[in-house]
Amino acid sequence: xxxxxxxxxxxxxxxxxxxxxVLLVFSISTVIVFRPAFNCGxxxxxxxxxxxxxxxxxxxxxxxxxxxxxxxNSKFVLLVSHELSLSGGPLLLMELAFLLRSAGAKVVWITxxxxxxxxxxxxxxxxxxxxxxxxVLPANGREAVETAIxxxxxxxxxxxxxxxxxxxxxxxxxxxxxxxxxxxHEMRGHYFKLEYVKHLPxxxxxxxxxxxxxxxWKNRTRERLGIKMPHTYVVHLxxxxxxxxxxxDSVAKRVLREHVRETLGVQNEDxxxxxxxxxxxxxxxxxxxxxxxxxxxxxxxxxxxxPMMHAxxxxxxxxxxxxxxxxxxxxxxxxxxxxxxxFVNKTLTVAPxxxxxxxxxxxxxxxxxxxxxxxxxxxxxxxxxxxxxAGGTTEIVVDGSTGxxxxxxxxxxxxxxxxxxxxxxNPEKRLTLGKNxxxxxxxxxxxxxxxxxxxxxxxxxxQKAKKDQPS
Numbered sequence: 001x002x003x004x005x006x007x008x009x010x011x012x013x014x015x016x017x018x019x020x021x022v023l024l025v026f027s028i029s030t031v032i033v034f035r036p037a038f039n040c041g042x043x044x045x046x047x048x049x050x051x052x053x054x055x056x057x058x059x060x061x062x063x064x065x066x067x068x069x070x071x072x073n074s075k076f077v078l079l080v081s082h083e084l085s086l087s088g089g090p091l092l093l094m095e096l097a098f099l100l101r102s103a104g105a106k107v108v109w110i111t112x113x114x115x116x117x118x119x120x121x122x123x124x125x126x127x128x129x130x131x132x133x134x135x136v137l138p139a140n141g142r143e144a145v146e147t148a149i150x151x152x153x154x155x156x157x158x159x160x161x162x163x164x165x166x167x168x169x170x171x172x173x174x175x176x177x178x179x180x181x182x183x184x185h186e187m188r189g190h191y192f193k194l195e196y197v198k199h200l201p202x203x204x205x206x207x208x209x210x211x212x213x214x215x216x217w218k219n220r221t222r223e224r225l226g227i228k229m230p231h232t233y234v235v236h237l238x239x240x241x242x243x244x245x246x247x248x249d250s251v252a253k254r255v256l257r258e259h260v261r262e263t264l265g266v267q268n269e270d271x272x273x274x275x276x277x278x279x280x281x282x283x284x285x286x287x288x289x290x291x292x293x294x295x296x297x298x299x300x301x302x303x304x305x306x307p308m309m310h311a312x313x314x315x316x317x318x319x320x321x322x323x324x325x326x327x328x329x330x331x332x333x334x335x336x337x338x339x340x341x342x343f344v345n346k347t348l349t350v351a352p353x354x355x356x357x358x359x360x361x362x363x364x365x366x367x368x369x370x371x372x373x374x375x376x377x378x379x380x381x382x383x384x385x386x387x388x389x390a391g392g393t394t395e396i397v398v399d400g401s402t403g404x405x406x407x408x409x410x411x412x413x414x415x416x417x418x419x420x421x422x423x424x425x426n427p428e429k430r431l432t433l434g435k436n437x438x439x440x441x442x443x444x445x446x447x448x449x450x451x452x453x454x455x456x457x458x459x460x461x462x463q464k465a466k467k468d469q470p471s
Contacts (some may be wrong), residue, residue, distance in 0.1 A: 024048040070457035073104035082160040112164040179465035209371035238450030251356040260356035274312035284363030291416035362387035379437030384393035402437035
């Protein structure tokens with residue numbers, strides 16, 4: 001994104017590629033292209049849970065530059081997703097598909113949802129996979145069954161995907177279960193249904209994004225459903241190389257910041273605080289806006305000297321007209337803060353917004369996020385994070401070091417408002433928290449770390465599947 005010098009060189013080419021991101025700011029059909037970066041080995045640790053079901057933890061260590069997934073070369077992998085959409089679960093599975101393809105594996109994708117009408121997003125994502133060598137099959141039919149039987153590994157993505165086993169495999173289910181790795185991302189109680197997870201105890205293993213979620217699933221399945229979790233692996237996620245390229249390019253970030261702020265009507269010296277999630281009650285956008293309004297009142301009452309404050313809700317669906325979407329806008333109008341709050345449609349192109357904002361709010365309610373990838377993405381951009389003290393956020397954000405935590409529910413509204421004011425009135429604090437967060441990402445939450453963690457899991461699961469496969 002720097003000016004072009006005399007003669008073309010790779011450095012300037014990279015900058016111009018980053019410049020192209022500016023044109024994608026408001027696109028909802030853009031798909032992040034994941035490219036693996038491999039340059040360290042892996043080491044495994046074990047954590048014994050509250051019963052005799054082990055939870056296997058993986059952690060990165062420095063080592064070889066070799067692709068840790070190289071052993072997957074020529075392996076046949078079937079990936080089954082409950083849907084194909086812009087939500088976190090399907091996109092993570094797509095990322096795994098591309099990582100496996102880069103290692104030489106044959107990868108087949110099945111979406112266990114019937115599309116009743118043409119969907120541009122589904123069409124775009126399917127073509128993205130086809131372009132990367134991933135075969136896409138319908139969920140039903142003989143070919144799907146034969147693929148599951150022939151595959152070396154079957155990855156079920158999310159608890160809901162479990163419905164596909166009985167619906168399509170029928171009498172072949174026992175043959176396939178020993179080679180199933182179940183990747184679980186959910187933290188909500190309504191997913192704990194036997195119709196979804198009755199086969200969970202018999203699969204080769206479960207892979208979950210955080211320790212908190214793994215413990216929750218282990219306890220909940222035992223207490224509510226009377227079933228036992230299989231061997232469970234905790235795999236923290238990592239940032240893609242593409243995102244890190246932008247996060248570490250000061251020129252790219254400055255151009256993106258100026259463009260987004262100009263579009264929103266926010267001055268460079270103003271403070272912009274954002275929540276970046278699909279709008280839903282569980283993500284806490286309503287409570288965030290209450291906190292933001294409360295902090296504006298505190299600033300006025302205490303006559304604090306702070307720059308102009310703005311809030312952005314990134315992840316809206318302008319066409320949905322859901323009750324929550326309407327309630328959020330109604331609240332903003334009633335409180336007279338229309339000029340301070342900006343609603344932005346959902347997008348996968350988060351880099352421009354992370355370049356433009358000063359603070360990220362991760363306000364997921366209830367049990368919190370299973371992991372919350374937007375949190376590590378924000379930390380890569382050296383942004384302080386104000387997060388709920390729940391779920392995977394507590395495994396990412398170090399309270400007082402990389403961000404500040406607050407409670408869930410209505411009780412967390414005022415503490416979040418206070419934390420916003422703390423950072424608004426202390427630019428040095430924002431800078432320190434942001435730098436600490438960046439260092440934490442570099443040491444724990446890079447794509448290579450995630451790849452190594454996944455590689456260690458797949459290696460064990462393949463060995464177990466080979467041993468347990470019926471003769």
